[in-house]
Amino acid sequence: MLSAVARRALTGAIQVVRGCGFLSSPAMVPRSGHQTLAAAPLPAVQGSPGVRQAQVLDHKRMLQVEWDDGSCSLYPFAWLRDNCQCPLCTLQSAQARSLLLTDLDVHTGMDQVQLSDNSKVCITWPDHHRSEFEPEWLRKRCFSPEARQARQEKLFLNEREFWDSGLQIPMADYEEVLHDDKAALAWLMALRRVGIVYLKGASLEQGQVARLSQRIGFLRLTFYGHTWQVQDKPSANNVAYTSGRLSLHTDYPALHHPPGVQFLHCLQQSQQGGESEVVDGFHMAELLRREAPEAFGILSSLWVDFTDTGSDYCDFFVQSKNRIIDVDGEGRVTRINYNNATRDSTLDVPLDQVQPFYSSLKTFVEVMNRPENVFAYRMEPGDLVTFDNWRLLHGRKSYVSNSECLRHLEGAYLDWDEVMSRLRILRKQVYGDS
Numbered sequence: 001m002l003s004a005v006a007r008r009a010l011t012g013a014i015q016v017v018r019g020c021g022f023l024s025s026p027a028m029v030p031r032s033g034h035q036t037l038a039a040a041p042l043p044a045v046q047g048s049p050g051v052r053q054a055q056v057l058d059h060k061r062m063l064q065v066e067w068d069d070g071s072c073s074l075y076p077f078a079w080l081r082d083n084c085q086c087p088l089c090t091l092q093s094a095q096a097r098s099l100l101l102t103d104l105d106v107h108t109g110m111d112q113v114q115l116s117d118n119s120k121v122c123i124t125w126p127d128h129h130r131s132e133f134e135p136e137w138l139r140k141r142c143f144s145p146e147a148r149q150a151r152q153e154k155l156f157l158n159e160r161e162f163w164d165s166g167l168q169i170p171m172a173d174y175e176e177v178l179h180d181d182k183a184a185l186a187w188l189m190a191l192r193r194v195g196i197v198y199l200k201g202a203s204l205e206q207g208q209v210a211r212l213s214q215r216i217g218f219l220r221l222t223f224y225g226h227t228w229q230v231q232d233k234p235s236a237n238n239v240a241y242t243s244g245r246l247s248l249h250t251d252y253p254a255l256h257h258p259p260g261v262q263f264l265h266c267l268q269q270s271q272q273g274g275e276s277e278v279v280d281g282f283h284m285a286e287l288l289r290r291e292a293p294e295a296f297g298i299l300s301s302l303w304v305d306f307t308d309t310g311s312d313y314c315d316f317f318v319q320s321k322n323r324i325i326d327v328d329g330e331g332r333v334t335r336i337n338y339n340n341a342t343r344d345s346t347l348d349v350p351l352d353q354v355q356p357f358y359s360s361l362k363t364f365v366e367v368m369n370r371p372e373n374v375f376a377y378r379m380e381p382g383d384l385v386t387f388d389n390w391r392l393l394h395g396r397k398s399y400v401s402n403s404e405c406l407r408h409l410e411g412a413y414l415d416w417d418e419v420m421s422r423l424r425i426l427r428k429q430v431y432g433d434s
């Protein structure tokens with residue numbers, strides 16, 4: 001039941017981006033191919049049924065809770081004792097466990113279970129310690145596969161909406177996102193789900209990416225500084241700091257933990273060229289898995305060396321080993337790590353794997369460069385694009401450099417842990433929902 005509720009809430013959220021976005025500010029003008037973000041949709045209300053009865057299943061060493069709606073949940077004794085919420089076992093001010101594992105009997109029995117008047121589950125343990133659990137707290141932590149899946153989706157929002165060149169890019173107003181919690185929540189939800197959100201109306205001064213990162217928490221310092229200026233620079237220490245074309249890439253795979261989120265603010269655009277391009281890397285990886293499973297297998301298992309040396313915030317000599325397609329234990333794509341400029345000439349693979357690696361990479365790049373997969377846009381001064389650097393590959397067309405009016409973008413990085421933290425807090429503030 002929980003998973004059905006979660007699925008409905010999710011489908012509703014997707015529809016806002018795809019079909020029925022509405023203007024959240026009178027100043028916003030919808031443009032073809034863009035979709036203004038509506039306020040975040042209300043999550044479906046989850047009924048929180050009370051407890052009908054609780055029963056000790058000694059032979060399984062589990063507590064069975066039967067809910068008012070007739071469904072049942074099972075909780076192992078060891079887990080219940082470990083998560084006792086009393087002031088002795090939990091430091092209330094930090095909501096953190098103070099019970100030590102050395103003091104936990106993982107083979108504990110259970111002496112007694114009772115229901116209090118307000119439906120709390122009250123347990124007495126063999127050492128006379130007492131624990132009380134709120135029904136809602138227990139229900140959220142039910143161990144059924146459906147409930148676990150719903151809880152994980154709620155916490156991590158890992159369901160993504162794939163797109164191609166037909167993307168209706170979610171849009172929002174920069175100042176509104178800064179000052180309105182609902183707008184900020186809608187922004188971050190779309191950033192997670194779609195991977196890119198376009199903000200309009202930022203002022204034409206440096207410092208706007210830093211201001212936006214403070215809305216979340218803090219930005220990610222790298223060797224390129226707290227924020228960085230994308231401009232045509234003499235003796236550039238990065239290919240981005242030229243006027244040349246940048247092929248589709250993710251930023252900073254030379255780090256073992258590349259930045260999760262990227263902000264780019266356009267202060268000045270070139271008169272000719274400099275258009276931006278993005279592709280949905282997770283979508284491309286799934287296409288590759290379907291069309292060329294062998295290539296997918298190689299790119300998701302082979303560790304590739306990346307390197308970055310130079311001097312900026314300070315001097316640096318960075319080396320990493322990353323898989324171009326990162327997958328988790330269940331084979332789900334979790335991150336794309338690909339930047340042809342910083343892919344090292346050192347290739348730490350056996351000789352007979354070199355050619356298959358090149359063929360696989362070439363196939364992947366061919367898939368991502370298909371016109372039907374690439375979404376192109378042109379940033380104008382005051383535009384600020386925010387995107388998932390673990391998922392999207394981005395590039396830009398070459399441009400004609402003009403010293404009179406120098407193309408200038410300011411960028412900053414953040415990490416997903418901080419972004420998701422703000423998203424959860426906003427969701428709680430806006431919907432009282434945790």
Ligand SMILES: [Zn+2]
Pocket residue numbers: 084085086087088089090129130131
């Ligand atoms: Zn306790």
